[in-house]
Amino acid sequence: MRAGLLADELVPYLGPGAIGLETEPPVPATPxxxxxELHKRAPAPSKIRTSMWSVAQFIESRRHRRTLQAWMAEIFAAPVAPNRLHRFLAGLPLSMLVDTWYDGALATALREGGRTDVVEIQGVTRAGEFRDIWTKAYDAAGAEVAPEAADAAKTVLYAPHGGVRPAKNFLVADSDYVEVLTEIDIQSPIPAAVKHRRTPRGFVFLGCRFHDQMLRTYARQILKRSKGPHYAVVDRERLTRNELKFLADHDIVAIDLPLGAVTDLLVG
Structure with a gap:
């Protein structure tokens, strides 16, 4: 895995578990x-209470989209300091990184490393949009740029579910995903730069779980048509049957070690 990352043959794919590597993070680290946190602000029915996507939809339906966005921005307002994994990855000449959580620590690590050759592509909700738009792109300073800017960037940071910075983009409610999941099989929501850069590479899943269909669907579509090999750092005892099947179906090699131990080996 280390050799593959150093050679730009693997794409790091970070989940929320990555932010708790060194210290307790100041923001939630699981869906x-x-x-x-959302339930505290608007109590949801017990049958959906543990589903982030369903509770978010409950709030959007009863309080308005602006309220949901404001609460998500509040929940993720505290800056998350990059850890040694973020800093290690930010220092590599990688063509692409994927960050599936909302905190932005990996983007911060890239900025703190002086990287000006990075374009971040974030998934955006289509709520209130009348354009055929799935993503927005931002330069290293956080200014919005044309999607084509990603083609010339040394590194593309892909945040498929959005991010709290720079523009408070959140895909979080069930309704956010209705059109995405309708078209994701034909890859329309996947940016062209992501499709191009994944093709000759494999993926390394770090701090990820796949215990929900939404998480599996996104991972499956992002790694589609990529060359491989693929790896996932997991706690095998905690994996559900669906997670084990997902790993097997996509030839993902399970590395059954703590993320901290793997990070030590990668960083060297």
């Missing part, structure tokens, strides 16, 4: 924790 269930986000659901709990």
């Amino acid at each position: 269930e924790a986000v659901a709990a």
Whole structure:
């Protein structure tokens, strides 16, 4: 894995578990924790209480989209300091990184490393949009740029579910994903730069779980048509049957070690 990362043959794919590598993060580090934070603000029915996507939809339906966005921005307002994994990855000449959580620590690590050759592509909600738009792109300073800017960037940071910075983009409610999931099989929501850069590479899943269909669907579509090999750092005892099947179906090699131990080996 280390050799593959150093050679730009693997794409790091970070989940929320990556932010808790060194210290307790100041923001939620699981979808269930986000659901709990949203539930505090608007109590949801017990049958959906642990589902981030369903609780978010409950709030959007009863309080308005602006309220949901404001609460998500509040929940993720505290800056998350990059850890040694973020800093290690930010220092590599990688063509692409994927960050599936909302905190932005990896983007911060890239900025702190002086990287000006990075374009971040974030998934955006289509709520209130009348354009055929799935993503927005930002330069290293956080200014919005044309999607084509990603083609010339040394590194593309792909945040498929959005991010709290620079523009508070959040895909989080069930309704956010209705059109995405309708078209994701034909890859329309996947940016062209991502499709191009993944083709000759494999993926390394770090701090990820796949215990929800939404998480599996996104991972499956992002790694589609990529060359491989693929690896996932996991706690095998905690994996559900669906997670084990997902790993097997996509030839993902399970590395059954703590993320901290793997990070030590990668960083060297």
